[in-house]
Amino acid sequence: MGTNKEESAKQYVERVIHTVKERSPNEPEFYQAVEEIAYSLVPVFEKHPHYIKHAVLERMTEPDRMITFRVAWMDDEGVIHVNRGYRVQFNNAIGPYKGGLRFDPSVNASIIKFLGFEQIFKNSLTGQAIGAGKGGADFNPKGKSDMEIMRFTQSYMNELSKYIGPNVDVPAGDIGVGGREIDYMVGQYKRLRGAFEKGAFTGKGIDVGGSWMRQESTGYGTVYFAKRMLEDQDKSLEGQRVIVSGAGKVSIYAMEKAIELGAKVIACSDSSGYIFDEAGLDVEKIKQLKEVENKRISEYTKFNSNTTFDNEESIWTIPCDVALPCATQNELDENNARALIENGVSVIAEGANMPCTHDAILAFQESDVAFGPGKAANAGGVAVSALEMAQNSSRVSWSFEAIDQMLQDIMTDIYDKSKNAAQEYGQEGNLIAGANIAGFKKVADVMIAQGII
Template sequence: MEAKQYVDGVLKEINKTNPGEKEFIDAATEVLNSLVPVFDKHPEFMRAALLERIVEPERQIIFRVPWVDDNGNVKVNRGFRVQFNSAIGPYKGGLRLHPSVNLSIVKFLGFEQIFKNSLTGLPIGGGKGGSDFNPKGKSDNEIMRFCQSFMAELYKYIGGNMDVPAGDIGVGGREIGYLYGYYKKLKSLSEQAVLTGKGLTFGGSLARTEATGYGLVYFTDEMLKDNKTSFEGKTVVISGSGNVAIYATQKAQELGAKVVALSDSNGYIYDENGINLDVVKEIKEIKRGRIKEYLHSVPSAKYEDGCKNIWKIKCDIALPCATQEEIDEEAAKILVQNGVKVVAEGANMPSTLVAIDVFQSNNVLFGPAKAANAGGVACSALEMSQNSMRLSWTFEEVDEKLQEIMKNIYHNAKNAAHEYGHEGNILMGANIAGFMKVAEAMMAQGIV
């Protein structure tokens, strides 16, 4: 059987057996289509039905999460954990709390996590989880009660050598603290490596908060350097205003760029003089407020309701750090018309497949999420290492390791693209490089 015929057959079966799961199907389509040259070169992978196995999660867990709000009303949410692939290590991936969470989104995130984790070079497999619970507007006590109910079921399926969740959208240090506290109570043991993103007083790692945003910029900087340019003097638009966006902004500014826009789910701000990050941190990290409040401190800035038009702002570098599929074909074309030179993804799959085609067909340097935003999970794995050794590294030690990991991810993706006939296509290269490590591990371990 020809490789293209084989891949097309697997994709047809995915569409048949996962009806309505658009996000997962899109993620699988993007990855599998890029692997045709791999199967041309390695027909033994087809004989071992590697694709059929890698697109099917090893385990999917769905459970109810009952909790009581501050008014005494009983609420019920749905919890998920998809343990996708453990060929190279324990499942590793975040927990997302957001009303949009469903099985398709968790599967798409878990599938991407397989290759992202592989690219870090660290021994971690792919998984993801979360709930359709919305933490916005909830009190600390409501969030604690939800997290405890969620963990009352999840604890059965996780552990430092089995599955190590972390944070994602809606899950920060507060939520991780509540989750870990209840896990410890249920298990009657202090197993710090079971969750990452913990507070520094109970096993957390320095630089973990900054890691995804910093890593995104380190990856992008390496891509820029490889193309004889840098962040210096560049205008940057960043979507989002959570950890990833905030610390991408900080590092980009340190490297000489001017970040002019940030957003949240309500709208976006534009500050032609460059974002005042101290103001944003106070709004988002201390007050947990809305980005519109930026105008209270910087009245010369502009605010617009809705997020989509942020991509109409002229920029040299676009770093989407908000959510999946925020850049569609129209937004991508506008970015290209306005002269964007680089797009690197800080969120998970923020560009649609068509948008990616627009970027690549117009010679825009493109850093795919599974490579560009791998800094967070890389630092999570470093946190696991510190927990296992019962020690803590300095911020500088962790940051140095993070920089090296992100540089290696870029060059491994670039080299894989070259080896398999897709020179300069970092998306193809990242998919191939991430896949090959997992494929070789699966081949060595037999049909399991």
């Protein structure tokens, strides 16, 4: 796709988006991510036309490679199943491809590409030497036995192992992929390679080279980012009413850190509905229910009679000061956003990847509600993954406290870079634009320096 010297920066962006849609039909999540990022870069292209000359956006929106493969496996009854596996290696300008693996029935090419594209900017913002990738399979791990999980992950790794390595592509966990699944993959990868390449994965168990604070990192990082947003409003987390969607590890550890910093978490949810208690929820009980007993969030009401469970209304109808969407993409729409605004919310920080729809984000921005986009607010997970890679490379292990301090410093730096970039390009207060611009410029400059490849 060539460039036209007569076109404006906006026309250039629209042409790139049009080409993306032509080349990748029926991929709405990917289009959503590309459009959100590309339009925010118009001021950059106006100020620095050499990015257009070097076709950086065209190259950045086309992944280096998209890998799809068959994953055949046998369940405990001897029945053979076939799933589809994915890995997109999007951009390795600043380091090896890096991004999680998601096992969920919703996984398809569009979702994997949207996540991988967002990862370019998120990983760039961390300041670490990591490129961008994402992967997974349309496999549902819920209800599966340990042996079924093991057989599936081993089959998945039989194919993926050809494309990854410590200096090539370093996967981690995501939805449906935790420490158990990563450890199974590490074992099969070691078996196939005939060598123990400790740095080929992150999110490993501590005894096989994992890092402290890996499971807490995304949730903690989201709260640290929200804390900085509040500080710019001359507020602290102390006494703030917080609602958190989801009840997975991001949500649980966001709740844990928010409570530790003095906030009151009054609601959280899972796919069945939400629980609410104005006096505040007990995160340790939620951990027991979700992480140990694997029960529905509604079971919490048996522990505390003052807590209500609702499976009809949205969690976003609850009045709060801070909202942390931590469940999944596009979970918070315009109607939800307007309910939050009407009820006085002051900060939204995305713990999940793209949980707010485009119209919801516009509503927040029009109402001057501070909005922290996922590529910035939830970058704590990949930041600590990069710290795990650093520990593996140097064969050392840092303490929980040391990593927590590094994470706080990284999240503060991400916030400051996003805020300053937005201000520099005439979009003060717009952290979405700021995060996109700061993340883009670092990768774009390196891409230009490395030539047309």
